[in-house]
Amino acid sequence: MHFAFTPEQEQFRDAVRRFLRDRSPPAEVRRLMDDERGHDPGVWRQMCQELGLGALHVPEGRGGQGFSVTELGIAFEEMGRALLCAPYLSSVLATTAIAEACGADEAEQIVSGIAVGEQLAALALTEANGRWDAGGVELIADGDRLSGSKTHVIDGHVAYLLIVAARALGSTGEEGISLYLVAADAPGITRRSLTTLDPTRKLARIDFANVEARCISSDAAPALRRTLDIACVAVACELVGVAEALLESAVDYAKLRMQFGRAVGSFQAIKHKCADLLLEVELAKSAARYAAEAATEGDPDLPALASLAKATASDAAMRAARECIQIHGGIGFTWDNDTHLWFKRAKSGEALFGTPAWHRERLMQCWEV
Amino acid sequence: MHFAFTPEQEQFRDAVRRFLRDRSPPAEVRRLMDDERGHDPGVWRQMCQELGLGALHVPEGRGGQGFSVTELGIAFEEMGRALLCAPYLSSVLATTAIAEACGADEAEQIVSGIAVGEQLAALALTEANGRWDAGGVELIADGDRLSGSKTHVIDGHVAYLLIVAARALGSTGEEGISLYLVAADAPGITRRSLTTLDPTRKLARIDFANVEARCISSDAAPALRRTLDIACVAVACELVGVAEALLESAVDYAKLRMQFGRAVGSFQAIKHKCADLLLEVELAKSAARYAAEAATEGDPDLPALASLAKATASDAAMRAARECIQIHGGIGFTWDNDTHLWFKRAKSGEALFGTPAWHRERLMQCWEV
């Protein structure tokens, strides 16, 4: 297990950070959160083509860049820091699911289109029950016809390619789960953008009324598990970036803001809050990076480590968000101050793929406690 | 519902406080925690006869003083403050159980002996399973013969009168639970003092080998429930007193102790800790007093309120104990400093009659959530 990045990995981080500093400053985030698409297609293509972020961790033989989840984690930390508005998480879900579920040739064909930023794809998994696992799928596949509803589909409003988890008639639990591929404009599909608490991450509801689709895997539960583990690790890294950005903002403000003739950061109430926050953020960072390394190295404990990382990073990001507002005082809950943008990302990240409490219980189950 | 004490109740508090200041200073606590009996019989008789503390809340017709649980709560707050070493909690358990389970005449006869401090009695309920409810009883009553083991019996090492919860052969749950009366020197009884984390509260294990005993109630579950509710309220009040004593000690020390040329209490780290602690102690005080009033007024919600009070007061006392040590710094964890005496009472109070988490779950059940 590696506990430090290689010089190449550090250079990759620098490149991503420079790019995002340039192309995703707060003003751009504010512009895109009001944009219906929620991202700038030109910037996304550039990210795919210059930085390889469209399918970074997917093996080259399956249409990706052939890097590891470690590099994916680095990218997500940076994207969280910059609060990037782009279809990167949906791309991870889609490309991972396809790379895991399809044969190599088919995967290469589909993923390579996503990788270059020409095709947007979304994984349609969650339904009204709010579950993030194969066992929660209720949408029915009757032969090659899909009927049912998906919701909370990340970037589902703009994706052209939908990867849909469906259930064979009469099956239960993780049995009988298939993945289907269908274009978003196929007859019988209705989709609608959902209003989100975090306007920087767009979600959609998609209804399927007897929609003809192509089955790409008829035993998709293992692929979905792996996909969600990778996605949890990615979001954990993103939330670490979010938490770090919030901590830095809080510390910077605490150094500048004067009250009672002193910088507020010289008061122990603020100072110790920041110290506790740094500890929590550093612990979360270790957990997220360890989980990413575990995915890279094929550690069979990944499900547990992914849950541990997701729970820890969520809690750290929410605490950072709350404390950052608190340290800013009144200005911190105004619209014009940027803190609430990160706060909302942290809040939505807390619920995405399961709350921290849910992941802690899953961790205990993985570890057979 | 009353939210303030009457002048008479305040006078009663003052009387108890004065008595305990005189007869239960820390040096006396230290003497009695090393004493095998764990209390001073002369002082206890005096408390019973001068202050009426032996059966304060039991109706006069059943051998008690006829005061309410409100007055009992006042006494327990003061006894917690002073860390009194005396068989007062065992007396509450015993007299309440008898007053609830027996007919008036029998109750008067038994309770009056306890009330004057001549007889010590203990309720033997808990067994190896560590449960504090009728449903947990496994000791078997075969006719008038008892066989089994009781543990964590408060003052069981010195009580002459044992009130034993037993189960009819073949019964389950809260059905078939009886209360038996037996003298501690009856043939077949073996008892042994247990080593306790908190040396100011003595516990015993009592084994029964085919012991002949007298049944005083053959459907004792309701009486036991009421007894435990009252006992939880009493302990909640005691823990409020413990918490208050710890908070005062911490605040006093923070005003005196100089580091870096300032009283440590002028540092926000300490100052804000004390403020948070005061809030938690005041909330716990409100919860404990409200529960005591609810018992006094016959509120049917008492089981929920008793659990709420016990959970809140336990958490407040433990927090006060931890923070009091922390504010004292190194000296706070030395043997010669008194803080650890209160810490240990708080710790044992946390486990007594169920942990805070257990009581919170019970609260949710009472409120049918």
Add this chain to the structure above:
Amino acid sequence: MSETASADPSADSVRREVRQWLEANWDPNEDLVAWRNLLADSGWGMPVWPRQWHGRDLPQALAPVVDEEFARLGAVGVAKTGIRLLAAATLLEHGSDAHKARFLRRILTGEDTWCQLFSEPGSGSDLAGATTRADRHGDHFLVNGQKVWTTSAHHADYGLLLARTDWDVPKHQGLTYFVLDMHQEGVDVRPLKQMNGHASFNQVFFTDAVVPAENLVSAVGNGWQVAITTLMHERRGADGLRGVQRERDLPGRIYEQEREEIAVALEPYKWYPQRAGRVDLVLERAQATGRNTDPATRQEIAKLLTMARSAEWTARRARAAQQQGRPQGPEGSLGKLASSNIARQASHVHTLIAGANAMLAGEDGDLNGLIAEILVSVPATSIAGGTDEIQRNIIAERVLGLPKEPRMDTGPFRDVKRN
């Protein structure tokens, strides 16, 4: 001792007197302002105020008797919304007779609305660090600077202004307290949008705004003492919700007018219940979503309800102690700190209950977006009206008697570090 008012020898006679007066005068079809002028004349609208200024010199302990008689008939009282009564209390204590004659009646009738111009972008926790300046020019002052967090400034007629008149003395000694006419060119009121999308507060910008010298409430340089009066009254009112809310929509012209008045006054406060975390919704949400069967969520709900109930009982203990005649202390700070903790825990519990739906808002969110609004409103609780940190200082210093921190701002204000 119970919560209800103690039996005072004169309670009965007061009750008889107010009842007779109300029975003779109360008419639900009267015009609101006309009725309140009658109240101001009779003294029954503010019975504890001095007789000279629209009151009857009644002791505070008898006020509930008058309230009970008004309630019995459903009689409308004087205007109480917004900060008008803080303004009135301050003027009663520190204003000149001319101020009292000019302002008090129209405060009570509801014809004038007031706002409080204390907080500034650079002085939030540190109110006495205000840098809005008031410079004397003959018989008037010119005001320049900026205030913020000013509720109702957009429809206020007058503002209570704390401004700096001397930069060469320590900061508490260079402030002066004025009544400022909000209807003038030099005053620019702009709404301040919060992270939850609401704009409950305003920013107020002054560019050579004019205050005639007769509007001085404090002596020049003595404004902090007057401000403390206002703040003390504000804190005293902080233990419960202010404002009148009638149980049902009563018929009658005066009720219609009152409802309209209240609706306008409460408009800026409409997100306040969300800010407090809406503890009242927790059980029904848990049951509706089935999350009440999750043991970890049950623990969190129990912690929340325990805190909320205990805080309520603590407030009632404080009120009962007051009724026994003990002076009101800084318990308000304890209550405020408890509210922060409760709101934070409520937000946490709502997140657990909402699960995946915590990501949604507006019409797509749970309870038509109300849950999302709770989640993004709660962070204000621990800041607005005095941060948790300030409350902890107050509790530690004034209740527990812990020593103050060394001060870095005791020299001439000009030299104090500030933003």
Add this chain to the structure above:
Amino acid sequence: MSETASADPSADSVRREVRQWLEANWDPNEDLVAWRNLLADSGWGMPVWPRQWHGRDLPQALAPVVDEEFARLGAVGVAKTGIRLLAAATLLEHGSDAHKARFLRRILTGEDTWCQLFSEPGSGSDLAGATTRADRHGDHFLVNGQKVWTTSAHHADYGLLLARTDWDVPKHQGLTYFVLDMHQEGVDVRPLKQMNGHASFNQVFFTDAVVPAENLVSAVGNGWQVAITTLMHERRGADGLRGVQRERDLPGRIYEQEREEIAVALEPYKWYPQRAGRVDLVLERAQATGRNTDPATRQEIAKLLTMARSAEWTARRARAAQQQGRPQGPEGSLGKLASSNIARQASHVHTLIAGANAMLAGEDGDLNGLIAEILVSVPATSIAGGTDEIQRNIIAERVLGLPKEPRMDTGPFRDVKRN
């Protein structure tokens, strides 16, 4: 980049050299002190020390190579227990050649044991506030006062003493650093019993204890700078457990002697694992008691394990960064603070698991009283070795760069408020 040492050009040659030397000299039946004298002569015992003083001037990065070769043969190293290496590091940096010649060898052989005489009852967090006085009398100083928290003072030969020699200058400038001979009449060592019944520390009382002037380590008044060296080395060692522990009981006279030495040195530390909360016991206890089926307890266990694993990974990240050549920062304070949180949570979890049995101790308690000992030992974690509050100051000021607090203790020490 991995954790193992990087391939340095000279690593192979060092490895060959030490291997040859060990193969020629190592003998498990040698006498411990004799063997260590050989190590001191050869320089292989402390290879990064200067050649002049029992070392070989090796760069720090090559030390693991030497350690690996010692481990390969099971060869015993120099004495490392207690604070002897802090003493040595301080003397190497600040001591005279006479000090080095006199003390270093017997530190390495284990013949002399040292203790650290810094903390006092009145100066815990504020070490520079020491009031133990050393007054010059010709060629020696007389020491009077009291130290506390002195591990191993009862069998120490020498103490590193920080004492005040000047009361009229600011506090950091009036301290002087001495080596004090513990074997003298004026030194009285008494054990200090803790709330858990153990006595891991001592109090040391000085009554005209004598220190010859030649034992001055700092210039008079310059002791704080030297103390900082000691403290820096102490903090550096704080990320893991110190002390050698062999995997199995190897045969041979030298191992027997080493085991005895370690047993004596570790005796005061025997409650340290309890203090840390014994996270390792949690899962087996939860399973043995069946509490692993309680969902609320499972949440608390998960929080604990998550903190513990994350803290371990954080320490390994810090170590890996160091191996990449980044300077070691105050991460020790982060680790220390994490340990406090972990210990507190472990104690909480053990209480939940033990249930009613949390009230028992000694032979009646769970695991023969071990659980009770955990519950009453944990409170020391957040105090001993620097309180959580001090760690937070260090983290905030040195890692995050937040400004310091105003100081109240900068004048002559005589005038500084103290107990």
